[in-house]
Amino acid sequence: MxxxxxxxxxxxxxxxxxxxxxxxxxxxxxxxxxxxxxxxxxxxxxxxxxxxxxNAVSVGLRTGTTRTIGFVSDTVATSRLAGDMIKGALEAARERGVMLFIGESEGDPELERGLLHAMQDRQVDGIILASMFTRTIKVPKDIGPAVLLNALPRPASGLPSIVPDEIEAGRSAARVLLDAGHHDEVYVIGAGPTLRDVPADSVAAVERLIGIQETGLKIAGGRVCPDWQPEHGLAATRALLAEHRPRALICLNDRVALGAYQALGEAGLSVPGDVSVVSFDDHPIASWIWPKLTTVALPHYELGRKAVEVLFAQMAGEVEPGQVFRVPMPVRHRESVAPRS
Amino acid sequence: MxxxxxxxxxxxxxxxxxxxxxxxxxxxxxxxxxxxxxxxxxxxxxxxxxxxxxNAVSVGLRTGTTRTIGFVSDTVATSRLAGDMIKGALEAARERGVMLFIGESEGDPELERGLLHAMQDRQVDGIILASMFTRTIKVPKDIGPAVLLNALPRPASGLPSIVPDEIEAGRSAARVLLDAGHHDEVYVIGAGPTLRDVPADSVAAVERLIGIQETGLKIAGGRVCPDWQPEHGLAATRALLAEHRPRALICLNDRVALGAYQALGEAGLSVPGDVSVVSFDDHPIASWIWPKLTTVALPHYELGRKAVEVLFAQMAGEVEPGQVFRVPMPVRHRESVAPRS
DNA sequence: TCGCATCGCTAATCCGATTTAGCAAAGGGA
DNA sequence: TCCCTTTGCTAAATCGGATTAGCGATGCGA
CATH class of the missing domain: 1.10.260.40 (lambda repressor-like DNA-binding domains)
Incomplete structure (x- = not known):
């Protein structure tokens, strides 16, 4: 009582x-x-x-501003990825005395509409539209102040976007190998060797490949995976090893790399002694496997944080329409790369 | 405009x-x-x-009920675990036309107070207090309608709790091995063999061990890990293998099992041919490694869902004070257990 | 024809704040 | 002494709904 x-x-x-x-x-x-x-x-x-x-409800009614923002994702909240994105957004929000509503649309436009309505009915000050993986999305009408997180508007919508800097990440991965003396015999697992050999809709694959190519690193070959899961990495690497003897692999994410490790092990090849491996994402498993994986990290936490920052900047009128913010992807140097002997 | x-x-x-x-x-x-x-x-x-x-804000002011609940966790939102818990809560909430505020206290009581205040100021109808791992927590005063998720109140508080049924999970894990004919030469990695050999504060360790013992399965030995991480699992299993030749391992979670796999591989022992392995949690890696890991799943999604259900039941006066709801932990049968030869 | 119940709708109040407009008292200048 | 500012505070309106109390018209029985 x-x-x-x-x-x-x-x-x-x-x-x-x-x-x-x-x-x-x-x-x-x-x-x-x-x-x-x-x-x-x-x-x-x-x-x-x-x-x-x-009473914040009363203040909200009177002033029209609730110090509340909505975080709507397709299915982001379920993956590990999402956790950190939300965490970043949460902390940036807390610093501003703002609370976060979250919702998942499961990719269903109907559900998404419902969520957005529910949030608008509650007078959120702004909305973060987040995507599970980097892609282009159609922006709902009349959404009010909003930013796109890990997504780009398909028909230009004027909304700002926050995305990881995948091209620079590609360059970074290539540079890690170049710096270790790997100028040839480098193969890509997950996509490539050309920009057309990529999983459907994958912005990340294309941009990472572009970045790799820009460094001048010569890609000896590549294997596409329909989906970047360990078993596909395993199969792709097995197939590659049947024909070639790589000295280095660029795996397009850590799960693929896990499969590659397994295939290399089966073939009696050691990492990094025989084959260096560099990857992307910095998923937790990257530091759970042996040798620990050198990988270019997806900055989930920073992405979430940046989304809130940009949302507020936008509401203050400090953002150009359609401006795109690229968040750097840092290299996590670990143990899977050795100098070319 | x-x-x-x-x-x-x-x-x-x-x-x-x-x-x-x-x-x-x-x-x-x-x-x-x-x-x-x-x-x-x-x-x-x-x-x-x-x-x-x-306008939901106006309705909230007038009626005092906002169709909004708060989800406050210590640090749950960051881990994979959390994602599913939130997802379950989210869906159960959506079915009731309710939105979710989320907040993370980072285990800091001061921060937690602030979050709870921010939510109460926004007139949430109820609060879910979630914990990252099963443990006892001190419940803040004047919290209003609330439930504890993955946590039990330290001084009894009258609040209902939702926790995974770890004891039954222990029984399940043991039964998987017993059914495969493993009656002896079974070792535990992560804790044991006695109830005092457990990591600090770990309710899960104690209850899982109790469950295992209740089946009558004879535990040949155990190794405590200070923390259930792959490297500790690796070290503990190496140490075990230096002295014993197990026919089956019960790993207290999947990350520990990952380490155990590595140690078994080093020792030239195959899973499940030489050693069967059963584990807990059903972390994503459990199905990413070879052979895929048989494990007793933490029902994160169900826990989150149940929390919302119980919260509403409680507000309707249908819950006994202090009632504890135990959510079953289902066995995921995969490939890491073979019949005892 | 009067009184009373029923029908169908609305005026007014309230929720808890913010904000605008303005009032009473004191002070100051001519 | 009169008028005009300035000071220090408050009455009242407002936000967008829900809710209570009640009003006018109609129907019905005596």
């Missing part, structure tokens, strides 16, 4: 002033509207004693 | 009735308060044409 919340009216009565005065003091507009120092102190003291906290 | 939202007043004007009447119709109380079928239809048609949706 918790006692009723303390309202502004209670506070005003306790301090012996009007609700107006109490409100002015609590919102820091006392000076501006000539409330005496004496009265101000009285109100503040009473607020402290009563433990007064303004 | 989206046009202003349609309000009840707009709707009333369009339908040529009072706001009261419009409200009554929209809340379904038209019959009860004798609004004629004719007028009712007029209002409904106008609502449809204008696309009227009630």
């Amino acid at each position: 918790s006692r009723r919340r303390v309202t502004l009216a209670d506070l005003a009565e306790a301090a012996g002033v009007s609700r107006t005065t109490a409100s002015l003091v609590m919102t820091g507009r006392g000076r501006e509207l000539r409330i005496s120092h004496d009265v101000e102190q009285r109100v503040l003291r009473a607020a402290d004693e009563l433990g007064y906290r303004p | 989206s046009r202003r939202r349609v309000t009840l007043a707009d709707l009333a004007e369009a339908a040529g009735v009072s706001r009261t009447t419009a409200s009554l119709v929209m809340t379904g109380r038209g019959r009860e308060l004798r609004i004629s079928h004719d007028v009712e239809q007029r209002v409904l048609r106008a609502a449809d044409e204008l696309g009227y949706r009630p």
Whole structure:
């Protein structure tokens, strides 16, 4: 039986002033509207004693701003990836005194509409539309202030986007090998060797390949995987080993790399002694396997954080329409790359 | 420049009735308060044409209920585990037309207080207090309607708890081995052999061991790991293999099992030919490694879902104070167990 | 014809804040 | 002494709905 919340009216009565005065003091507009120092102190003291906290719902109704934002993802919340993205968004939000609604659309436009409505009905100040993997999406109409996270608008929509810098990541991966002296005999697992050999809809595959090529690293060959799962990595690498003897592999993500490790092991090849491996994503398994995998990290946490930052910047009118923010993907140097002997 | 939202007043004007009447119709109380079928239809048609949706903030202020619940975890949102828990909660919430606020306390009581306040200020209807791993927690005062997810109240608090049924999970794991004919030469990695050989604060370790023992399975020995990470599993299994020749291992989670796989491989022992392995959690890696790991799954999704269900049941007064709900942990039969030869 | 119940709808209040407009008292200049 | 500012505070309106109390018209029985 918790006692009723303390309202502004209670506070005003306790301090012996009007609700107006109490409100002015609590919102820091006392000076501006000539409330005496004496009265101000009285109100503040009473607020402290009563433990007064303004009812955010009421404030939301009156002011139209709720200090709340919505985070809608296709199915992001379920994957590990998502966790960190949400965590980043959460912390950036907390720093601004903002709460996060989350919702998952499961890729169903109908569900998505419902979620967006539910959030708009609750007067969210803005919305983050997040995608599980980097891709282009159609932006719903009348969405209000919003940013796209890990996604780009298909027909240009004017909304800002936050995406990982996959091209630079490709360059980084290639440079790791080049720096270790691997200039040839490098194969790609998961896509390639050309830009047309990629899984459907995969922005990441294309951009990573572009980045790799830009460094001048010569790709000796590649194997596409329909999906970047361990078993496909295993099969692709087995097939590759049947015909070639690579000195280095670029795996297009860590799960594929896990499969590659297995295939290399079967073939009696050691990592990194016989074959160096570099990968992408920095999934937790990258540091759970032996040798620990050198990989270019997807900056999930930073992406989430940046999304909130950009959302607020946008609401402050500081963002160009359609501006794209690319978040750097850092290299995690571990144990799967050795100098070319 | 989206046009202003349609309000009840707009709707009333369009339908040529009072706001009261419009409200009554929209809340379904038209019959009860004798609004004629004719007028009712007029209002409904106008609502449809204008696309009227009630402002949830206003409704929240007036009725005191916001169709919103808070999900506060220590650090759950970051781990994979969390994702599914949130997903389960999210879906159960959506079925009830409820939105979810999420927050992470990072285990910091001060932060937790702040989050709970922020949620209470926004008039959440209830709160789910979630923990990353099963443990006992101190429940904050004046929290209002709430349930504990993956946690038990330290001083009894009257709040209901939802936890995985770890004891039954222990039984299940043991039974998997017993059914395959493994009655002896079974070792535990991660804890044991006695109930005092467990990592600090680990409810899961204790209960899993209890369950195992209850089946009558004879535990030949065990190795504690300070933390259930792959490298500790690796070290513990190496140490075990230096002294014993197990025919089966019960790993206390999948990450530990990953380490055990590595150690067994080094020792030239094959899974499941030489050694059967059964584990707990059903982490994604369990099906990424070879042979795929037979494991007793932590039902994250179900836990999240149940939390929302219990929260609503509790608000409806259908839950005993302090009631504990144990969610079954299903066995995922895969390829790491073979009959004892 | 009067009184009373029923029908169908609406005026007014409330939720808990913010914000605008303005009032009473004190001070200052002519 | 009168008028005009300035000071310090408050009454009242507002946000968008839900809810309570009640009003006018009609029907019915006596």
